[in-house]
Amino acid sequence: MKKQRPVNLDLTTIKMHPAANVSILHRISGVIMVFAIGILLWTLSLSLSSAEGFAQVKSLLDGWFFTLIIIGIISALIYHVLGGIRHLLMDLGHFEELASGNASAKLVIALWLILTIVVGVNLW
Numbered sequence: 779m780k781k782q783r784p785v786n787l788d789l790t791t792i793k794m795h796p797a798a799n800v801s802i803l804h805r806i807s808g809v810i811m812v813f814a815i816g817i818l819l820w821t822l823s824l825s826l827s828s829a830e831g832f833a834q835v836k837s838l839l840d841g842w843f844f845t846l847i848i849i850g851i852i853s854a855l856i857y858h859v860l861g862g863i864r865h866l867l868m869d870l871g872h873f874e875e876l877a878s879g880n881a882s883a884k885l886v887i888a889l890w891l892i893l894t895i896v897v898g899v900n901l902w
Contacts (some may be wrong), residue, residue: 794875796820817820817847842872851893851902860886860893 794802801857825835838844864886867873 795880796887797876797879800861800864800883800886804858804865807854807858807861811851811858814851814854817851845901849894849898852897852901853890856893856897857886857890860890 781857794857821835822836824831826832864873864882867882873879
């Protein structure tokens, strides 16, 4: 029996469809949010410790670097929520076909970009 397996599989030549990209990015956004919890808890603890701590957090938020970190955290949260809603709808039997799954994936990415830009403009 002849096996029809690839002999030299070059992973850089494989083109994944949008649904696969959205699924992988959903997992990555979850990992980002795990690390973001530490940053958010640190800032909450510092701001509640004293008036000086609150002023220190406020001065951090006035800087561009920490603002970018907060925008990144909110962006990961937005993406994870949108991707989670998509996965819940798929669990209910919607968007299971290739065409509708790819369309819903593109919609998630578009909504994520739009909402991230809106949040970024409001925070900047």
